[in-house]
Amino acid sequence: MSIGTLTLRSLDPLEDAGLLHGWVTHPKAAFWMMQDARLQDVEREYMRIAAHEHHHASIGLHDGEPAFLMEWYDPRHVELVGLYEPEPGDVGMHFLVAPTDRPLHGFTRAVITAVMTELFADPATRRVVVEPDVDNKAVHALNAAVGFVPEREIDKPEKRALLSFCTREQFLAARGVAV
Incomplete structure (x- = not known):
């Protein structure tokens, strides 16, 4: 069974605020x-991201319809400043799958795979960094499925997080692609 087509488009903070809210x-x-x-809080947050030099967001489309949110950031300037020692080519990532009353088996894994594929499409990206809440077991399993390896727990101002990394090679290996 096919998941369908996943694509990305630019996020417009004002136009997309209702959807994101x-x-x-x-x-x-x-x-x-x-x-x-x-x-207004959502508008403000995504206007802040849109104006930020080191933080970006896109809307993910499933067969042309909005279905997920992708954010990526430079951890040297956003989110993880002072919490670990960034390496050249590190890119931070967040994603959120839209709620639905018609879940599609394998969809969330397809989304994180598409997000990772997009990030690694940039040859400058050497490693993707995530910092999900330590209690978010579902996302830890998804992260592991695409190659993330937890390093350690860290304290962020808003949460206790599991700092994890995924290199291009780990991502390809998780997908069964020879490196």
């Missing part, structure tokens, strides 16, 4: 820590 305030997105956000 529904996603980030949904109970499924508890680890996104925006449960009580107002529409």
Whole structure:
């Protein structure tokens, strides 16, 4: 069974705020820590990201329809400053799959695979860095499935996180591609 086509488009903070608000305030997105956000809060957050030189966001499309959010950032300047020693080619990543009443088996894994493929499409990307909440067991399993290896727990201002890394080689090996 095919998942369908996954593509990305630029995120427009004002146009997409309503869509994103529904996603980030949904109970499924508890680890996104925006449960009580107002529409204006979401607009403000994504305007901040859009204006930031080292933080970016895109809307992921499933067969042309908005279905997930992808964020990537330079950990030397955003999110992980002072929490680990970044290496050249490190790129931080967040993703969020939209809530749905028609779940598609394997969809979330297809999304994280598409996100990683997009990040590694840039030859400058040597390693992807994530810092999910230590209690987010579902995302830890997804991360492991695409090649992430946990390094250690870290304390961020908003959460206790599991710092994990995935090199291009680890990602390809997890996908069964010879390196």
